Amino acid sequence: MQRLFLVSLPRRLFLPLLMVVLSCTFSVATAEAKVCHLVVIADTNDKTIGQSVDIDQRNVTGVFRENVARNQLSVQTLSGNEVRKSRILSTIQNVNRRMSKEDTLIVYLAGHGAEDRRLGHYFELSSGEKMLRNDVLRSMNSKDVRLKVLITDTCSVFKRLKAAASYAQPQSTNTTSAAFVSLCWKPAGEIDMSACSSGEFSMGDNISGGYFTSQLVNYLDRNRSREVSWGQLFRSVKQSTAQVFREKNPRGVPGPDGETQRTQTPIARLDMDSGDSGGGSSTGPRFGVRVINSSGRGVLITEVLRGTPGTQVNVAGLSGPVSLEAGDRIVSINGRRIDSESDYARAVDDSGQAMDFEVINKRDGRTYRASVRLTR
Missing domain, CATH: 2.30.42.10 (PDZ domain)
Known part of the structure; x- marks a missing residue:
């Protein structure tokens, strides 16, 4: 998947949306009353990146099922022919309206995207439709809830590899891990996270999926037994994504403007009442x-x-x-x-x-x- 910058040179983006709330200071009894609503949108119909997007979809849903208790997790997935603008926006709105005030909403979207200097980032769906990132953010505001997280992994350049990825069915859990308690129910506010900066390709392959998403899932899996903050998560994933990019592309990749892209830089806005940005906020509490x-x-x-x-x-x-x-x-x-x-x-x-x-x-x-x- 590649990022497309329309005003200068077109570049493709893959934009997955992910909204997550974490908490760690509540007792188990208190946490049981809260629910994490995960909406995963995977444009698997794309002939070029569909397999890579499917890996991202399974990895994201898998890490949540393995770390959030059954009675605290609601998962809705849209893929294939379901990935249409009206279906995406109405699904997010309906999920948001059913939520309690203390619940968390997480929206993740993987596929193609592009950016316009006037309208901002948008998604290029395999249905041929265009969907603005701001439209997705607005659909998440049908009802005011504790935490809303949007995570996007678009602009991922697909690289064909011979082997296909193996996948083990995730095992659901009856208890929520410390990491997901601290991430889903401690802070309140909004999080908007993207896999790469403007003007960059977001890379991936059909073995591990997108570099950014794979590092996000690895971090959550590796730290499941301890309390973490969104700022700590973003800072670590940002660093490891850049490291994986350099390891797999030591000479860089040709950029959309003809210059060589040497790294991939995730960006995030962390607006949380807790002030726990962990140094990861780009346009949130760090400046406000x-x-x-x-x-x-x-x-x-x-x-x-x-x-x-x-x-x-x-x-x-x-x-x-x-x-x-x-x-x-x-x-x-x-x-x-x-x-x-x-x-x-x-x-x-x-x-x-x-x-x-x-x-x-x-x-x-x-x-x-x-x-x-x-x-x-």
């Missing part, structure tokens, strides 16, 4: 500023979370810290031009604790230089 792609310069701020660094910004020429506002535009970070949500997420993620940026004020249209101290 949510943005969307825009037809104008930079990215458009849609929300600034209370109590986050985005409310304590130092602006050149002004005395005392001020808060950014919805409608302001961020045009550069640490000297790097920001043209998309992916540019923004990567720049915040790569920044040290002190971050310099330029922002266009919505009130007077002027560009200001600003600085902020990020969390962790």
Whole structure:
């Protein structure tokens, strides 16, 4: 699966959505009352990547069945001819509406995708339909629940291998593992995780599936007996995905723009009330500023979370810290031009604790230089 950047050069993406909530401080009796709702969408009809996507689908559902108690797990899978835009969105909405307020919703989607600089990331379904990532996020907001997680593994370049993967049927469990308790029921908020950054291919094969998804599943399986945070998970999976990419592609791969891609860099937005980002947040509590792609310069701020660094910004020429506002535009970070949500997420993620940026004020249209101290 490859990522396709429509404005410059087309690149294909595989976009799996995964929304997960974890918890570790509750007693078994308390955790029993909560349910993790997992929706897995696998575009297995694609003739090129269908087998690799099917491996990802089985690996994701398998690790949840082996780690979350039967009475705390609800799994719904869409694959083959079921993968159509209307079916996907209505399924997520219906699952969301049936959930209790303290439940967790996790949506995972694997297949092809692309990115448009104005509309953002979208999915290219084998049915011929296009589905915006934002449409999926909106369908997850039919009802307010404790934690919503979207994980996407698209933009995965398929590599044909001779051997086929063997698969053992997962064994359901009666008890939820420590890792899944801490991940599914401790934090509250939203998580949006993607397998690669804008402009990159997300790689995979038909032996282990997508590099990103296989490392995600391996991490969950390896750490099932201990408490972990989403930030720890993302930081580890990000590092191991890049390592696997380099091991399997020591000379890199030809990129969509003709240049050689040397790595694969997952990105994530971790917006959680617990503040437990573990250093993995790209556009969440680390800065607390949510943005969307825009037809104008930079990215458009849609929300600034209370109590986050985005409310304590130092602006050149002004005395005392001020808060950014919805409608302001961020045009550069640490000297790097920001043209998309992916540019923004990567720049915040790569920044040290002190971050310099330029922002266009919505009130007077002027560009200001600003600085902020990020969390962790």
